[in-house]
Each structure stands twice: as structure tokens, then as C-alpha cells.
Amino acid sequence: MSVTIPARTRVVKVQSPLVAWLDRHKEALTKWTLIAVVIAYVGFLILSPITALAFGALERGIGASLESLNHPDVFTAFWNTVWISLVVVTIHAIFGTLVAWVFVRHRFPGRDLINGLVDMPFAVSPVVAGYMLLLLFGRNGLLAPVVESLGIRIAFAMPGIVLATLFVTLPFMIRELIPVLEAFDTRQEQAAATLGANGWQTFWRVTFPALRWGLIYGVTLTFARALGEFGAVLVIGGGVQGRTETATLFIYRALDERQYIGAYSASLALGLFSLILVLGSDWLRGKKQ
Amino acid sequence: MLIIPLLVILQDGLSEGVGELWRQVTLPMAWHALKLTLWTSAIMTVINTIMGTLTAFVLVRYDFPGKRILNGIIDLPLAIPTLVTGVMLVILFGPQEALGAWLKEQFDFSVIFAPPGIILALLFLTFPFVVRSVQPVLMELDRTQERAAATLGAEGWTIFHRIILPPLTLPIVTGALLSFARAIGEFGSIVIVAGNIPFISQTAAVYVFGEVESENRLGASAVSIVMVAIAFSLLMFADYLRKRSKGKTT
Numbered sequence: 001m002s003v004t005i006p007a008r009t010r011v012v013k014v015q016s017p018l019v020a021w022l023d024r025h026k027e028a029l030t031k032w033t034l035i036a037v038v039i040a041y042v043g044f045l046i047l048s049p050i051t052a053l054a055f056g057a058l059e060r061g062i063g064a065s066l067e068s069l070n071h072p073d074v075f076t077a078f079w080n081t082v083w084i085s086l087v088v089v090t091i092h093a094i095f096g097t098l099v100a101w102v103f104v105r106h107r108f109p110g111r112d113l114i115n116g117l118v119d120m121p122f123a124v125s126p127v128v129a130g131y132m133l134l135l136l137f138g139r140n141g142l143l144a145p146v147v148e149s150l151g152i153r154i155a156f157a158m159p160g161i162v163l164a165t166l167f168v169t170l171p172f173m174i175r176e177l178i179p180v181l182e183a184f185d186t187r188q189e190q191a192a193a194t195l196g197a198n199g200w201q202t203f204w205r206v207t208f209p210a211l212r213w214g215l216i217y218g219v220t221l222t223f224a225r226a227l228g229e230f231g232a233v234l235v236i237g238g239g240v241q242g243r244t245e246t247a248t249l250f251i252y253r254a255l256d257e258r259q260y261i262g263a264y265s266a267s268l269a270l271g272l273f274s275l276i277l278v279l280g281s282d283w284l285r286g287k288k289q
Numbered sequence: 290m291l292i293i294p295l296l297v298i299l300q301d302g303l304s305e306g307v308g309e310l311w312r313q314v315t316l317p318m319a320w321h322a323l324k325l326t327l328w329t330s331a332i333m334t335v336i337n338t339i340m341g342t343l344t345a346f347v348l349v350r351y352d353f354p355g356k357r358i359l360n361g362i363i364d365l366p367l368a369i370p371t372l373v374t375g376v377m378l379v380i381l382f383g384p385q386e387a388l389g390a391w392l393k394e395q396f397d398f399s400v401i402f403a404p405p406g407i408i409l410a411l412l413f414l415t416f417p418f419v420v421r422s423v424q425p426v427l428m429e430l431d432r433t434q435e436r437a438a439a440t441l442g443a444e445g446w447t448i449f450h451r452i453i454l455p456p457l458t459l460p461i462v463t464g465a466l467l468s469f470a471r472a473i474g475e476f477g478s479i480v481i482v483a484g485n486i487p488f489i490s491q492t493a494a495v496y497v498f499g500e501v502e503s504e505n506r507l508g509a510s511a512v513s514i515v516m517v518a519i520a521f522s523l524l525m526f527a528d529y530l531r532k533r534s535k536g537k538t539t
Contacts, residue, residue, distance in 0.1 A: 049377035125474025228370020
């Protein structure tokens with residue numbers, strides 16, 4: 001059935017020049033509107049707080065900022081943060097590689113369960129992580145008699161802080177390495193083995209170079225997270241000034257004591273440090289590609 | 290390393306039975322803190338999902354000056370300690386600062402020590418999750434279908450929600466779930482931005498911290514268990530969705 005449209009109902013559309021122009025440039029308009037919205041959002045959400053921190057810290061000039069950080073307790077706090085992060089990164093680099101390796105290469109019962117557990121620290125609030133360790137090693141803790149008989153203090157001491165940071169940063173290395181290992185072609189290893197390389201040589205010469213970028217990125221993420229850990233370290237370490245205080249705990253105390261310039265300057269220093277770390281590894285990665 | 294701490298907290302929370310655990314969780318202060326955590330996280334997730342998807346779309350589909358810089362900025366929240374994020378927001382919106390004072394005076398709107406600050410802090414630190422989850426999938430999307438749709442006369446919005454959106458649903462949902470799970474436990478930025486004001490701006494993590502400090506073990510364990518249970522089941526759900534779709538396509 002065909003429908004014929006009577007001639008008189010055919011309306012000639014008269015468009016205003018503006019509407020016509022909008023219609024013609026619709027695609028470009030959508031594009032630039034969306035881009036503008038995203039840039040405005042990112043600018044507001046991410047860049048403006050960062051800028052505010054820089055201004056806040058340098059409000060009274062660089063001299064005053066440096067002056068506020070020039071205190072033995074501050075040095076101790078930053079030094080604690082750096083060495084704890086280094087220890088944590090080293091342990092995770094070794095065990096993370098091992099765990100990822102076992103995980104990708106072997107099938108064993110409970111593999112799925114462990115896969116889920118690796119992500120657990122991601123779901124556990126840092127405060128809860130610290131609290132768990134406190135329940136284990138604190139006064140009347142489950143494992144407290146064991147460690148006490150060994151003469152080690154964990155709660156409110158450095159070992160506890162290291163443990164807490166280890167817990168919180170656990171997923172990063174493994175999650176970074178698993179996809180790299182999965183994508184890795186095992187025939188290269190087999191070829192090396194056929195050519196007479198022993199296990200260690202095969203790992204060092206063939207597998208390790210393939211893992212290198214995953215490792216670098218995993219180390220960076222772990223390091224950045226370890227530098228900034230606060231909740232877990234606060235609960236288990238207690239933040240004793242000049243002793244178990246880390247950089248983040250110093251910032252917290254300085255805010256509490258209304259030493260704003262010190263708190264802001266330390267925040268800026270810590271933020272810049274981990275920023276440089278992450279941007280540096282991004283840059284390395286970009287150069288490789 | 291992973292299981293023992295979990296068991297200890299479970300055992301501690303249940304040491305007086307499930308009834309007592311429930312009573313601790315439903316104490317007015319604890320209950321309010323949990324509710325606050327959940328609704329601020331939910332609002333954050335909605336905003337983050339929309340803006341994250343839009344950002345990924347703009348980054349993948351359009352070319353414009355500064356695109357590489359924008360792409361780099363997305364990762365900044367991963368690099369910045371959350372405590373420092375909190376400090377930044379206080380400097381920007383604090384009641385003594387210019388912007389914060391102006392907002393307070395003009396609109397009677399407080400960001401710091403109030404829920405908006407919590408939402409802002411959460412938005413800041415979860416921003417990469419949705420973007421980085423959607424981006425790779427969008428990049429690999431075959432564009433012939435879109436062209437076909439366009440040839441057949443479909444408009445921009447129709448193409449977007451009929452052709453582009455369906456394959457993106459999974460990464461969008463997993464990104465959103467990750468953001469939500471991450472938000473529930475956040476402490477560092479929130480303790481700075483929101484302080485520790487019961488019934489106003491005290492979130493679950495901050496509540497647990499308070500109970501630990503005042504040695505109320507039962508209360509701390511009970512709320513901890515609820516938080517871990519929520520966040521962990523969200524992660525498991527995201528994992529399940531990912532696996533199910535993998536099974537479908539291969």
C-alpha cells in the first residue's frame with residue numbers, strides 16, 4: 001500500500017541560519033563540547049587540588065617551607081618512609097615474581113581461591129589491615145607470645161610497620177606480572193633448554209628480560225603505595241614522634257598541631273617524590289614503545 | 290599472611306556470637322558511619338562511572354592538543370598518597386581558605402568536615418579505575434558496525450547507546466565495582482577532609498580507627514567485618530563477571 005502525501009501538507013522547512021550552522025557542524029560541536037567537559041572535570045577534580053597544595057606549601061616562600069622541614073624528627077620520619085618502602089619493594093619483587101610464576105605456570109587445587117585472596121588487601125581498609133595485625137601481635141595478641149619469646153617487638157615498632165605495608169601493597173606486583181607471564185611464549189624457554197641452558201640460565205637470560213617491564217612497573221606502583229601508606233601504619237605503628245613516625249604520620253601530626261606550613265610542605269615533598277617515581281616509569285615505558 | 294589476619298578478625302568479631310556482632314554494628318554511631326560510607330561511595334560511583342566513561346571515550350576517539358598530557362594526568366591519583374589528597378582538598382576548600390570561605394558565605398555550603406568533601410576525595414582517588422578499565426576495550430572496538438549504523442541513518446546518540454555502549458558495559462561495571470570497593474575502606478584522605486565528627490562526617494573506616502584507639506575491640510571488629518565483607522563480595526562479583534564474559538567470547 002502506497003501512501004501519497006498531498007502536496008499542501010508538504011512544509012518547506014525554513015531554518016534560521018544559526019540552526020543550519022549548528023546542524024552542519026554537529027559532529028565538530030559534539031566533539032569539542034565533550035573534550036571541554038572532560039578537561040574542565042579533570043582540571044577541577046585533579047589539577048586544582050594539586051595547584052592548591054603547591055601554593056599552600058609555598059605561601060610564605062621556599063625558605064619558610066624548607067625551614068619548617070628542617071627538624072631531626074622530620075628527617076627521621078622521611079628516612080623511615082624511604083627505608084621501609086625499599087624493604088617492602090625488595091620483598092615483593094622477589095616473592096611477587098615467585099607467586100606470579102607459580103600461579104601462571106602451575107595448576108593446583110585452590111588456585112581460584114588464592115587468585116581471589118591476592119586481591120583481598122585491595123578490599124581491606126588500611127585501618128582494618130593495621131587492626132588485624134594489632135589483634136595478632138598486640139597486647140594479648142594471638143601470636144604475641146611466640147614473637148615475644150623470640151624477643152621481637154612487632155606492634156608499635158618497625159617490624160609491624162613493615163608488615164602492614166607489605167600487606168597493603170601485596171596485589172600490585174603480582175597483578176602487574178601475571179599478564180606479562182601469561183603472554184610470554186614458553187617456546188623460547190624450551191628452545192633455551194634444548195640448547196643446553198640450565199634452569200637458572202634460562203630464567204636469567206630468557207624469562208627475566210621479558211618480565212623486566214612488568215617488574216619495573218610493579219616496583220613503581222608498590223613503591224608509590226608504600227610511600228603513601230597511612231591508615232595501617234598509624235594503627236600498628238602508633239606514630240611515636242622521632243621513632244615509629246613515617247612521613248605520612250608526620251603530616252597527620254603536624255596538621256593536628258596546626259603547623260600548617262610544615263604539613264603542607266611535607267605533603268608537597270612526599271607527593272612530588274612519588275609523582276616523579278610514577279612519571280619516570282611511565283616515561284621509560286613510553287620510550288620503550 | 291593473608292588468611293590468618295582475616296580469621297583472627299572473624300573470630301574476634303564473633304567471639305560473643307552473631308547477635309552481639311549485629312548489636313555492635315547497629316549501634317547508632319556505627320550504623321550512621323556505615324550508612325554514610327555507603328551513600329557517599331554510591332554517589333561517587335555514579336559520577337565516576339559517567340565521567341570515567343566519557344573521559345575514556347574522548348581519549349580514544351578524538352584528537353586534540355594536550356591529549357597525551359590529559360592521558361598522563363589520569364594516573365596522577367595513583368601516584369599521590371591519599372593523605373596528601375586530603376591535605377590538598379583542605380587547602381582548596383577549608384573554611385579558612387578563600388574558596389571555602391566564599392562557598393560557605395554565599396551558599397552556606399561546606400565541603401570540608403562534611404559529606405561533599407568525602408565524595409570529592411573519593412572521586413579524586415578512584416578516577417583512574419573506570420577510565421583505565423574502559424579505555425582498552427574501546428580502543429579495540431571494531432568501528433565498521435558504527436559506520437554501518439551511520440550509513441543507515443542512525444544519529445550520534447543512537448549509535449552511542451545502541452552500538453558502542455553494549456560491549457563497554459562489562460568494563461564500565463567492573464570499573465565501577467572496583468571504585469566502590471576501594472571507596473568503602475578509604476581512610477587517609479577522609480580523616481583529613483571529613484575529620485571525625487560522629488553522626489556528621491564519620492565514615493566506617495574512621496569509626497573503626499576510633500574504636501581501636503579506645504580499645505573497644507568488639508565494636509572495631511564488628512564494623513571491620515561488615516566493611517571487608519561488602520568490599521570483598523564486590524570484588525568477587527567483578528571477578529565473576531569478567532570470567533563469565535571471557536567464557537562467552539572464547
